[in-house]
Amino acid sequence: MADFAIGVDLGGTNLRIAAVDGEGRLIEKVTLGTKVALGRDRVLDDMCDAIRRLRDKYRASSRLLGIGIGVPGIIDMEAGMIRESPNLPGWSHSPVRSQIEERLATRVILENDANCAAFGEKWLGAAREVDDMAMITLGTGVGGGIVLEGHIWHGMNGMAGEFGHTTIEPEGVLCGCGNHGCVEQYASASAIMRMARVAISSGRAPALAKAASSDPEFSARAVYNLAIQGDEDARGIFQQVGRALGILLGNLINSFNLPMYVVGGGVSSAWEAFSPAVFEEIRRRSLVYAATAPASQAGEQGASARVKAKVTRNTIITRALLGSDAGLYGAARLPMTDNRQMSSSRSA
Secondary structure, three states, X not given: XXXXXXXXXXXXXXXXXXXXXXXXOEEEEEEEEOOHHHOHHHHHHHHHHHHHHHHHHHOOOOOEEEEEEEEOOEEEOOOOEEEEOOOOOOOOOEOHHHHHHHHHOOXXXXXXXXXXXXXXXXXXXXXXXXXXXXEEEEOOOEEEEEEEOOEEOOOOOOOOOOHHHOEOOOOOOEOOOOOEOEOHHHHOHHHHXXXXXXXXXXXXXHHHHHHHHHOXXXXXXHHHHHHHOOOHHHHHHHHHHHHHHHHHHHHHHHHHOOOEEEXXXXXXXXXXXXXXXXXXXXXXXXXXXXXXXXXXXXXXXXXXXXXXXXXHOOOEEEEOOOHHHHHHHHHHHHHHOOHHHOOOOOOO
16 A cells, blocks of 8 residues: 555544545545543544554555644644634643654644645645635634645744635624624624524514524524525525625635635535625626636536636636545645745745
């Protein structure tokens, strides 16, 4: 078997670990619950035990290149520690990388989970035919990652790509970060639920109210189901999602002029409901997009879109292809590249 790396997607709920070879073939994947309530050491022990099992199972016939770990939150790239992570309470300012390296005696690269997802899509997904791209991840919150010349762009100290906290409504909804009107408050799963509750409390959204009262697990998925069935209140919520993303993407296109922007994360499965508003808003707000849009711009995807971005220099906006595995593949890719030898703005 060829050389391989191990990628880890460390979430607040699930811990996923995969062995991946240099050609991007998934060798084996393990999924565990993240026992956050039991403390950081318990989570690290569970993670390292699972990594050891994978490592020992395959290293007799191949070489382990290293371990990449995607973590939600702000990462201090040089120190190898998590500065802040709302999904991992008690992990702030802890030297996680060195703690894992001590347990495993193996090279470890710690990275933001959205950056890992962008790196995965660049390697094997929607952006594999381009060198430069940006990705927006839509989940409970909104994250992002930037890849330039095939490498993750970290900015000055590892905080580049915080797209979820870009202001789109200066006097808008208060965000957990302290700002008002962040994209995260309009285009995440939690934002969809907030807007649904507002609509229900107004007394003018009977279908949403009925769904919420009859389903104890009422979620953003339920709002999407109503939207595709034609409920106007649910459709209006996804139009707000699309408008927020369109404003964000218009600004990114005007600022970076990249060939591809990829939209991923769980909420991206509602692409059909929000993408028309995305493109309508971008056309209104981006002069650069007006000059570089492909002839068919309503959600181009797949190989034809990737080739078009590379050959014709169009601006392509498309859904991610790797789904929830994008971050795993990106994390596994980290040790396969020599990111630690790059300049400070690109170092991992």
